[in-house]
Amino acid sequence: MSQYELIAFDMDGTLLNSRKEITPLTLAAIKKAAAAGKQIVLSTGRGRTELRAYLELMPEIRYLICTSGALVYDIRTGQTVYSQKLAPALVKRLLEISMEEKAMIHLLGAESIVQTDQLEHMERYGMGIYKTTFRRVAAAWDNLYGTYCAAPFALEKVNFYHADSESRERTKKRIQEAGLAVLMVNAERGSLEISAPGADKGAGLKKLCEYLGLPLEKTIAVGDAENDTSILKTAGLAVAMGNALPEIQALSEAVVADCDHDGCAEAIETYLLGGPKLYE
Numbered sequence: 355m356s357q358y359e360l361i362a363f364d365m366d367g368t369l370l371n372s373r374k375e376i377t378p379l380t381l382a383a384i385k386k387a388a389a390a391g392k393q394i395v396l397s398t399g400r401g402r403t404e405l406r407a408y409l410e411l412m413p414e415i416r417y418l419i420c421t422s423g424a425l426v427y428d429i430r431t432g433q434t435v436y437s438q439k440l441a442p443a444l445v446k447r448l449l450e451i452s453m454e455e456k457a458m459i460h461l462l463g464a465e466s467i468v469q470t471d472q473l474e475h476m477e478r479y480g481m482g483i484y485k486t487t488f489r490r491v492a493a494a495w496d497n498l499y500g501t502y503c504a505a506p507f508a509l510e511k512v513n514f515y516h517a518d519s520e521s522r523e524r525t526k527k528r529i530q531e532a533g534l535a536v537l538m539v540n541a542e543r544g545s546l547e548i549s550a551p552g553a554d555k556g557a558g559l560k561k562l563c564e565y566l567g568l569p570l571e572k573t574i575a576v577g578d579a580e581n582d583t584s585i586l587k588t589a590g591l592a593v594a595m596g597n598a599l600p601e602i603q604a605l606s607e608a609v610v611a612d613c614d615h616d617g618c619a620e621a622i623e624t625y626l627l628g629g630p631k632l633y634e
Contacts, residue, residue: 356628359572362397362419362559362585363618367578368595371614374483376411383619387626388414395419397555397575397585399547401462401510402427403491421462421510422539422581423558424549436561438553442506444534448548449499451528452514455521459498460513466491469498479515480543516544539581547581556584576621578602593621
């Protein structure tokens with residue numbers, strides 16, 4: 355039997371396939387693991403509103419490490435286990451910098467907020483595959499900067515979606531030159547995820563394990579991209595997807611099949627439940 359008691363899955367490129375779906379085999383593996391008393395956790399850059407439809411498919415999941423670790427949340431009780439937010443004055447300055455590159459702005463907190471005209475042209479920012487989801491779950495403001503500044507509030511995370519990686523690098527440089535104390539992580543083609551210092555997936559896993567009284571050595575993390583680095587380094591076992599970036603595979607102790615071939619089901623069966631390998 356496996357020594358591991360908890361597995362934390364990234365969403366995009368990991369638990370979700372290239373069509374942003376969770377396959378039947380993976381859902382069955384999650385159900386099997388939960389029945390065996392294991393904890394299945396989502397570790398994702400997505401906010402709570404972007405997870406609701408998926409959570410309906412996985413009632414076994416209780417805990418979220420979401421918005422890239424800025425929030426650890428108990429779904430069943432509605433309790434915030436841990437949070438680390440960006441202050442309103444800092445958010446305002448970040449928005450001003452992002453507008454120099456005409457980046458698409460995405461605010462994440464209790465709500466998911468975007469600007470109306472940018473929502474309709476997400477393809478420009480390499481985010482077209484997410485348009486249907488955003489239309490369903492995001493609040494669209496006609497003047498995001500003006501509306502936010504009129505009544506600012508702390509946020510878990512801010513995402514800036516750029517037309518290309520060069521544009522993203524210019525935004526990063528401006529933020530660095532402004533001396534703003536934030537954590538910046540690349541994602542997607544030109545996305546820049548911005549969180550408060552120390553708010554990453556690894557920190558979120560530590561806080562959740564403290565809350566549950568569970569040693570980190572008994573946890574598994576599964577991911578594919580740069581924003582999974584901290585949790586892969588923190589967990590007892592790091593598992594990379596077959597489609598993961600080369601550097602993510604290099605730092606992981608195991609590699610499973612890609613997100614289109616049930617790599618997450620393989621991680622559950624092989625490492626969380628300690629069964630025979632599904633793929634040779």
